Amino acid sequence: MKNLLNGIEDVLLMGPGPSSVYPDVYSALSRSTLGYLDTYFIQIMDEIKALLQRLMKTRNELTLAVSGTGMAGMETCLVNLLEPGDAILILINGVFGTRMREIATRLGADVEVLEFEWGTPVKPETVETKLKERGYKLVAMVHAETSTGVRNPAQEIGQLLKATDSLYLLDAVTSLGGIEVEVDGWGVDALYSGSQKCLSCPPGLSPVSFSSKAQKAIANRKTKTPSFYLDIDLIGKYWGGEKRAYHHTAPMNMLYGLYQSLLLVMEEGMDKVFARHRKVHEVLVQGLEELGLQLLVEPPYRLPMLNAVRIPKGVEDAAGRSALRTRHKIEIGAGLGPLAGKIWRIGLMGHTAREENVQRLLSALPEVL
Numbered sequence: 001m002k003n004l005l006n007g008i009e010d011v012l013l014m015g016p017g018p019s020s021v022y023p024d025v026y027s028a029l030s031r032s033t034l035g036y037l038d039t040y041f042i043q044i045m046d047e048i049k050a051l052l053q054r055l056m057k058t059r060n061e062l063t064l065a066v067s068g069t070g071m072a073g074m075e076t077c078l079v080n081l082l083e084p085g086d087a088i089l090i091l092i093n094g095v096f097g098t099r100m101r102e103i104a105t106r107l108g109a110d111v112e113v114l115e116f117e118w119g120t121p122v123k124p125e126t127v128e129t130k131l132k133e134r135g136y137k138l139v140a141m142v143h144a145e146t147s148t149g150v151r152n153p154a155q156e157i158g159q160l161l162k163a164t165d166s167l168y169l170l171d172a173v174t175s176l177g178g179i180e181v182e183v184d185g186w187g188v189d190a191l192y193s194g195s196q197k198c199l200s201c202p203p204g205l206s207p208v209s210f211s212s213k214a215q216k217a218i219a220n221r222k223t224k225t226p227s228f229y230l231d232i233d234l235i236g237k238y239w240g241g242e243k244r245a246y247h248h249t250a251p252m253n254m255l256y257g258l259y260q261s262l263l264l265v266m267e268e269g270m271d272k273v274f275a276r277h278r279k280v281h282e283v284l285v286q287g288l289e290e291l292g293l294q295l296l297v298e299p300p301y302r303l304p305m306l307n308a309v310r311i312p313k314g315v316e317d318a319a320g321r322s323a324l325r326t327r328h329k330i331e332i333g334a335g336l337g338p339l340a341g342k343i344w345r346i347g348l349m350g351h352t353a354r355e356e357n358v359q360r361l362l363s364a365l366p367e368v369l
């Protein structure tokens with residue numbers, strides 16, 4: 001029988017995620033599947049937890065990887081922390097903030113938003129003024145807005161929230177593993193990420209972490225968490241404690257992959273990994289500017305791992321991306337929402353963030369332009 005898998009090409013993934021997977025992660029994925037309560041597998045889960053705590057800079061006991069992509073992490077945080085009528089303030093400057101609003105609205109929360117122009121960061125002074133108006137159970141923001149390439153002021157917002165009773169929810173899907181993320185230092189109460197960006201695993205896992213303050217809020221819920229699969233209390237009982245309780249069959253091979261990628265980050269050194277992301281971003285920006293291209297975001301707010309570049313006049317968005325994909329085997333991303341057709345998104349995430357990849361793209365671009 002025909003097997004389409006034989007036709008899969010080796011594509012350099014330079015879009016908004018997934019990123020190119022580390023070869024060692026592919027090897028890890030093919031290790032023998034163990035049982036979900038196998039003691040050796042549980043040791044691996046414990047190590048993943050410890051490695052995530054190191055990467056997230058947290059001592060939070062409830063730190064683990066949810067089965068599912070980044071959206072599962074977002075939904076896990078919101079379904080566990082919100083009850084109908086709870087006040088949430090969402091700081092929106094791109095697609096993923098909008099997603100949080102959609103989920104919080106579906107949960108019947110009392111949703112307020114502060115919107116900032118796409119391509120510009122969240123402004124702490126505007127948030128500070130808003131926080132004086134009333135109290136919120138939860139304030140949520142995306143750290144690295146993948147739809148625009150903006151880095152939001154995660155530490156500054158955390159500082160503002162320290163003076164309030166609000167819980168702080170941070171989306172670190174694109175930031176974790178590529179720039180500093182400090183859960184405890186910044187006062188983050190709930191954080192979620194994804195395996196397929198700067199951790200360079202395939203999509204399928206969402207690392208999360210909950211502070212003890214967030215855990216208390218969950219324990220004090222008046223209603224049951226509306227999702228069984230994403231109930232963090234039940235998931236936590238499978239990931240921790242002396243006696244592990246079955247909740248769902250863990251995707252163990254995916255977890256082997258995540259474990260391997262976390263080991264690779266620690267072996268290289270977290271600071272060195274972040275410096276590598278910064279360095280290749282600088283090389284890319286310089287090369288793009290030499291080609292006459294402009295970036296969407298002002299320099300102080302740029303993310304190293306997601307570079308939004310304006311599509312020059314006369315260049316057709318889809319045709320350009322398709323030429324890169326077919327002739328050069330490079331994938332870059334399209335713009336989303338109001339930026340569709342206006343920008344390309346060039347990802348430098350995890351294993352993709354290497355100078356030879358940047359040079360390959362810069363050599364291919366003139367032909368496409």
Ligand SMILES: Cc1ncc(COP(=O)(O)O)c(C=O)c1O
Nearest residue numbers: 069070071096144146173174194
């Ligand atoms: C900032 C951000 N949050 C959430 C998500 C959702 O993650 P996923 O597509 O893995 O479900 C993404 C995906 O691109 C993202 O970039």
